[in-house]
Amino acid sequence: MPLRIDTEQDFDIEDLQYDIEDSRETGRWTDAPPEIKELFHEIEWNIIDGEHQDTVGLIQPALDAEVTARTLIAGPMATGIAEVGRRFKMDEYFLPEVMMSAKCMHAALAILKPLIIAEKTEEIGTVVVGTVQGDLHDIGKKIVAMMLEAAGFTVIDLGVTVPPEDFIAAIREHRPQIVGFSALLTTTMNMQWETLKLIKAEGLRQDVKVFVGGAPISQAWCDKIGADAYAADALIAVDKAKACLNEFVSWKGGDPALHAAMLAMDAEREAQKLAQAEAAVG
Ligand code: B12
Known part of the structure; x- marks a missing residue:
């Protein structure tokens, strides 16, 4: 059974301003089992930090724990890249950092794409x-x-x-x-x-x-x-x-x-x- 985790809830970008410890304290993904919530924080922070190999390494454990590809995209990947955008806007990040975070997103999407496309059952x-x-x-x-x-x-x-x-x-x-x-x-x-x-x-x-x-x-x-x-x-x-x-x-x-x-x-x-x-x- 795929895990249902609310990714529709609006999140406060301020939650991601400082470090992973702070974001762990916020009310996001509290409906997820603790180990999944932790995985989500690690995924978003690896995207913010531009660690593409570590990001990729966290995707499979999440999938193994029945988190869907859609939840990963709409959840920790979306929040991670949103914080990158905020940092860029505030001149806390420059182009090289944004490019590294974009590489994380592309690497994760490459793993998730076949899973999403496999849902196709008809030609419309x-x-x-x-x-x-x-x-x-x-x-x-x-x-x-x-x-x-x-x-x-x-x-x-x-x-x-x-x-x-x-x-x-x-x-x-x-x-x-x-x-x-x-x-x-x-x-x-x-x-x-x-x-x-x-x-x-x-x-x-x-x-x-x-x-x-x-x-x-x-x-x-x-x-x-x-x-x-x-x-x-x-x-x-x-x-x-x-x-x-x-x-x-x-x-x-x-x-x-x-x-x-x-x-x-x-x-x-x-x-x-x-x-x-x-x-x-x-
Ligand atoms: C990653 C990124 C980059 C990467 C892009 C890598 C890549 N392959 O995509 C790189 C490093 C290359 C980059 C370069 C630049 N960037 Co940039 N970038 C971003 C960043 C941080 C994230 C964008 C992103 O991927 N978001 C995540 C995705 C999931 O969201 P999304 O794109 O909005 O898509 C969703 C919806 O919009 C919608 N959607 C999207 N497309 C479509 C199409 C259709 C048909 C429909 C229906 C829906 C739809 O559905 C999507 C999924 O839900 C944004 C910040 C931001 N807030 O957007 C800045 C941002 C867009 N970049 C910005 C800038 C300034 C630049 C540069 C000019 C910087 C520079 N000085 O060179 C260059 C421009 C290069 C160029 N010619 O395009 C500014 C733009 C400001 C402005 N007023 O225009 C932003 C907003 C950052 C900022 N806050 O200042 N960037």
Whole structure:
């Protein structure tokens, strides 16, 4: 039986500011057995410290203890890399440290990817994803691609710094139902818009549903550029992608009704979360 550990709970990034001793004292993952909680703290701290071999060495014991690949990604890996981002922003870390932590993430994802993809039981559609031109960040995009694959999509990953023309060529070649742009820099998010403009200019807008994501991306940005859906994380991306192929299949890319339906899914999710929180309080 896979272990159920709550990774949805918002965490306070301050918990990771000092050392592993401090983070052990926090209220995170208190629903996990003590040895798993300890493993999680060690994984996040090895990512923060950029120790890729030690990170990899901790993944298998966690899997052996019935922790799922998804829990590891959404749990200690997410918190570890988030703290790296905070340190970078505060000038406590520079590029070399961030690159070492990114190596930890890639090494762990390489182990977890086959386990996630093994969940695929059906073939439901095709998605083309890529990180837009000028942007080298791909950890989040890889997670999104993996989760889509597990959900039954064939995913064509165009890699990083993908020029708009390459997205067009891939749409023509693979005929995906969905195309997803990732951007992690405020300086490259505009390339999502440029790529979308080229999709329109090439007469392909109705053929594909356009998804956007990445740390600086928001629903407001999605609305502004006229993309169909924004997803803050991989699970939301999967939910929306599946809905596009099931409930909203008749709506074409760029249809305002599709955009509204995607927004309604967010509202429904928020309402459910609120109801769950209220039920938990009693
Ligand atoms: C790791 C990292 C790097 C690594 C990237 C390695 C790699 N292969 O990806 C390296 C060291 C190469 C790097 C380089 C740089 N980085 Co950097 N980096 C980060 C860091 C710390 C983590 C990013 C990450 O992987 N997060 C974890 C993943 C899981 O989260 P995510 O990417 O957000 O993805 C999730 C969602 O956004 C969503 N999603 C993502 N993509 C998509 C796509 C679709 C279609 C959908 C639907 C959803 C979706 O789902 C994902 C999973 O849940 C961030 C900090 C941060 N807070 O984001 C800075 C950050 C993004 N980097 C930053 C900067 C400034 C840079 C550099 C310019 C630094 C420099 N001076 O050279 C360079 C730029 C290089 C380039 N041209 O791209 C800044 C950007 C600031 C800004 N305003 O733009 C950040 C925010 C750090 C900071 N706080 O200042 N970086």
